[in-house]
Amino acid sequence: MEDRLRTIFGRPIIRQEGLYPHPTDSFARPLFYREQYLRKFSASFREEDDWTAKITDRSFVANKLREAASADGVLPISGKPIHVWDKEDINFIYKELMEKYKPYDDEHKETQIRPSIDGVWRADGFCDEDLRAELTKAAVTLEDSPQKKWHPESNQQLLDLVHPSWWPIVYGRTKTIDGETVYLPKIPENYYWRENAELDYSTKFCWLPSEFEISQDGKTKIASYINNLALPDHKIFYPILEDIFSKFVPLFNHVLADLRRWFHDLQRVDYLSYKECGSGKSVPENAYKESLERLLAQFEQNEELTTDIKKELETSPSLLGSSAISAPSIERQVHFTNNGKTVGSGWNPPSSKLLDFVKLQGTTARVIVKMATIILTPEKPKWKGGPWHVEALKVFPKTNSSSG
DSSP: OOOOOOOSSSSSSOTTOOOOTTTTTTTOOOOHHHHHHHHHHHHHHTTTTHHHHTTTTTTHHHHHHHHHHHHHHOOOOOOBBBBOHHHHHHHHHHHHIIIIIIHHHTTTTTTTTEESTTTOEHHHHTTOHHHHHHHHHHHHHHHHSSSSSSSSTTOEEEEEOOOSSSSSEEEOOOTTTTBBOOOOOOOOTTGGGGGGGGSSSOEEEEOOOOOEEEETOOEEEEESOTTTBBBBBGGGGEEEEEHHHHHHHHHHHHHHHHHTTTTOOOSSSSGGGGOOOOEEEEEEEHHHHHHHHHHHHHHHHTTOOOHHHHHHHHHHHGOOOTOOOOOSSSEOOOOEEOOEEOOOOOOOOHHHHHHHHHOOOSSSSEOOOEEEOOOSSSSSSOOOOOOOOOSSSSOOOOOOOOOO
């Protein structure tokens, strides 16, 4: 049968590449420090209550920039003081917040679907208290199990309630409902040329997804059983999880749209303009702080930003310090680094055409269900979280099926 899968622009999809990037197939561009603190400030500011009103208060924004410069001006590992938040940074991030994020947030106050960091979307208060109470009550039936399944390396604070690794598909042993044995799917030809290709998938196991049918109006119906939630007592979870997933559908649509346009890798700093070594120049910390205050004063008064400590060095060589100076008697120096040049116009929302193309409504999604609860006690009052990791390995899906 002819493969009619097409991109939004009508080009055929190469199935080996897929519709969306996969963590094991994609090259992660390193984020330079300048890009990191620009992203961090933007996301942090948009976490403020009523931020779209606060962004118009330049005094408030100036204070936030002052706090950011204090925190970002010290490299995390070396502790070296560096020059951050110049006039280009301030102009760029303020314009992005005012002209891109603010209009979008103002327009979508009713849905409350908002961008977080690049490639991540959130909705405040999307789960009402009644639904939350239902889930909490149902979860107790799993928490009370006499056989506690603590997550590895969690110091007995993270209790797994449902986990796909407990009873996964075992290739060569697991059977379908029709009695057919499940075998390892065929690996695409020429796949093993990739370095570390053997880490992309398992030749022994595979998580068993559930089929969630999403109607055209976004309502979810679980069409299969959920792995590890198959007992009669577990039926109470199904309508609850259906409601929760339905609320996530609009968020998933936005994430898929960002992936299709590679906005999870949005570039604000030109990495080709980055150089490993900076100029080797530095200025006394007091001179740097005075320059920063002049810059923030210009911003607060809505004046053109002209203060540039680097330019001041050219006209006032006496400010210049040496990065090699380290004697205790010498004033603390702030060093200049080459952080690359800001590029592009920043963030843009996904188009309605793209959202309509990737939407989950009217499709059946394969969903892996996991549930866990964090247990806090007087002896263990805080949960530090687990290590960063990619969920699941790469699964090669079936590309053809038949029925009689």
